[in-house]
Amino acid sequence: MAAHLAAVTEAVFSQLPPSVRFSSEDEAFLAGHAPELARLEDHLVQGFYDILFAHAATARVLSSGERAEREMALRRWWRRTLQGPFDTHYWEWQAAVGLIHVRVGVSNPMMIGMWGWTLNALQEALAGKLSLPPQEAGRLMEVFHRLAATVQALTAESYLQNYLAVLANSTGITAELIHRLVAVELAALDPSAHGQKAPTASGV
């Protein structure tokens, strides 16, 4: 029933321009700073969940009493990210997060918003807590931004594809038909695109 994570991952990587996605050079640079970045774990985890539990919409998703479990999930991600490798398993795991988000009710705005917070927190911590030279901190932030773009793309696309897969499975309406319904509906809004989006039928 679920969208194939390998297919989603491959599709996302084919759509992301190489210059904006996380690269092997990024991986090497991140690995070189892993020991010092590991010191930020508690700071990031606490700030992350303080925000989520302080907001009604996100707190509802995180049912009470499981903060330690949630924190552990983020700790595992942070440690694995610093440790590497950034292989197929890692990227498919990020795509799997999209499916998990559908199940537990984490929306894409919540996910993207917290990525924004994480990047800001990292930027602040690199200069503050870690006292990295500005050039070094700047390069690391570029790496984190490419990581964020890649992971967000995987998670959001997986969310959509899994949502559609569940809808297709429950209603019997294939993904191709869903795409056609979308095309027909959009063509109605933009008559000039009608012929392209929904091919003209042959009439009697």
Add this chain to the structure above:
Amino acid sequence: MAVAEELNSVLGRLRAAVPELSAALVATTDGLPIAHSLNAGDANRLAAMAATALGLGRRICETYGGGEFRETSVSGSEGQMYIYSAGSKAVLGVVARLGANVGLIHLEARDAASQVSQILERR
């Protein structure tokens, strides 16, 4: 004879046999119209709707153990649409005014759906 021509002939005969029909179309199961005869309306939209009803009908049949899906209908205050499975690849949809002879529609449209199925299965 090309497939589209054959399908259009089937629709032509169907409409001749049931003059109360205001539309008849054949669409693929993913909603692409492949032949149609409409007095008015959007063939693309009707085809997509017919395919959607087909998909949902098949799933409902599976869910309640109704076997292979055959047909479904949607009735409004001004008219009705009947949707028939036309083999594994297509769906036949017909639209009629309120008060049309439902028995005649079913008789002719089921036969037409069978012909559509045979034409497409030959490909």
